[in-house]
Amino acid sequence: MIVxxxxxxxxxxxxxxxxxxxxxxxxxxxxxxxGATSHATRVPAPPDLVRENNASPNVxxxxxxxxxxxxxxxxxxxxxxxxxxxxxxxxxxxxxxxxRSWHPxxxxxxxxxxxxxxxxxQRLDWPLGPIEALTELGxxxxxxxxxxxxxxxxxxGEQLLGRARFYRYAKAAPGVWMELPNIPGASHRxxxxxxxxxxxxxxxSIGACTASLVSVADVLAVTRHLIEASxxxxxxxxxxxxxxxxxxxxxxxxxxxxxxxxxxxxxxxx
Numbered sequence: 001m002i003v004x005x006x007x008x009x010x011x012x013x014x015x016x017x018x019x020x021x022x023x024x025x026x027x028x029x030x031x032x033x034x035g036a037t038s039h040a041t042r043v044p045a046p047p048d049l050v051r052e053n054n055a056s057p058n059v060x061x062x063x064x065x066x067x068x069x070x071x072x073x074x075x076x077x078x079x080x081x082x083x084x085x086x087x088x089x090x091x092x093x094x095x096x097x098x099x100r101s102w103h104p105x106x107x108x109x110x111x112x113x114x115x116x117x118x119x120x121x122q123r124l125d126w127p128l129g130p131i132e133a134l135t136e137l138g139x140x141x142x143x144x145x146x147x148x149x150x151x152x153x154x155x156x157g158e159q160l161l162g163r164a165r166f167y168r169y170a171k172a173a174p175g176v177w178m179e180l181p182n183i184p185g186a187s188h189r190x191x192x193x194x195x196x197x198x199x200x201x202x203x204x205s206i207g208a209c210t211a212s213l214v215s216v217a218d219v220l221a222v223t224r225h226l227i228e229a230s231x232x233x234x235x236x237x238x239x240x241x242x243x244x245x246x247x248x249x250x251x252x253x254x255x256x257x258x259x260x261x262x263x264x265x266x267x268x269x270x
Contacts, residue, residue, distance in 0.1 A: 001134075001140045001142055002032040002089070002130075002142070002152070002254050003084050004144070005146060005217075006086050006144065006145040006209075007087050007206060008145070010207045011123055017087045017194065020091075021091050021092050021170065025096065025111060025112070027167040028142070029113065030083075030112030030114035032109075032115075032118055032131070033089040034089055035081050036085060037081065037141055038082065039083070040169075041073050041074075041075045041104045041105060042072065042168070043072050044059045045167070045169055045171070046065050047059055047062060049059055051075070053166050053167055054167045057240060061174070073171065074171055074173050077102070080093075085096075088144075089109060092109060096111055097111065098115065100131070101119045103204035104172045104178060104180070105168050105170040106127040108122060110130070117133070121133040121181065123221065123225070124178065125182060127183065128152065128182070128184070131216065133151060135216045137196060140191040140214065140216060141153050141213070141216055142211065144211050145208075145209040148191045149187045151187075151193075153191060153219040153220065154185070155185075157161065157184070157223025158184070158234075161223075161253065162249055162253030163227065164249065165182045166185055166242065168180045184186065186235070186246075188236060189235055189236050192234050193222060196222045197222055198226075201214040217241075227250060231251050232247050237256045252254050
């Protein structure tokens with residue numbers, strides 16, 4: 001199960017985040033939580049490194065890049081998780097036995113019997129691999145007081161259709177930076193998926209929190225259906241946003257697939 005959460009959505013909780021973590025570990029089996037550290041490890045794109053799907057600005061010279069690299073944190077498995085992901089993942093990281101991946105931008109933490117197997121599915125060039133592995137295990141998405149704008153499984157659905165694959169750059173060790181492909185893009189229109197998932201989503205109230213549970217497979221299937229119907233599904237129409245680049249990525253894939261199909265249908269020798 002992959003969990004996205006907001007502790008404040010519950011209202012008062014006796015025991016705070018520790019109590020929520022205990023409940024998750026006791027009832028949900030293997031847990032997968034976001035462990036991203038881009039707030040600390042990010043660096044700009046180096047000068048003159050041109051990537052069509054580069055989501056990081058290029059600095060003008062190597063001196064500026066070296067200065068940014070020196071200021072960034074080295075990634076290590078004890079590096080605190082981005083606060084924007086909530087206090088629950090960080091509480092699990094600090095206080096419970098877990099496994100963490102080595103991705104310097106988009107790491108995950110996992111706990112439970114299948115934790116090692118899930119984390120092993122992440123590669124530097126395929127950061128969403130653990131969620132893909134959840135699909136094969138009949139995994140589920142649990143949203144605790146948050147909306148689908150936090151639902152990374154939708155990003156996997158996008159990327160399987162050639163959309164929202166961006167380059168980012170991060171500090172991996174002292175003096176060492178990495179170019180990281182296939183980092184997801186914007187998610188501010190992901191709540192548009194909610195009506196399409198309503199019938200397959202279970203909802204309960206826990207205090208003031210609305211908890212929503214839906215299968216990874218259903219999220220991927222609906223995402224595929226929406227994007228195949230419209231390349232701009234779940235994206236905004238701001239030309240300055242990453243959404244615009246994501247739409248073009250999908251349109252390019254559609255053209256490639258159409259050309260391949262046309263070639264396969266053509267009679268030999270024609």
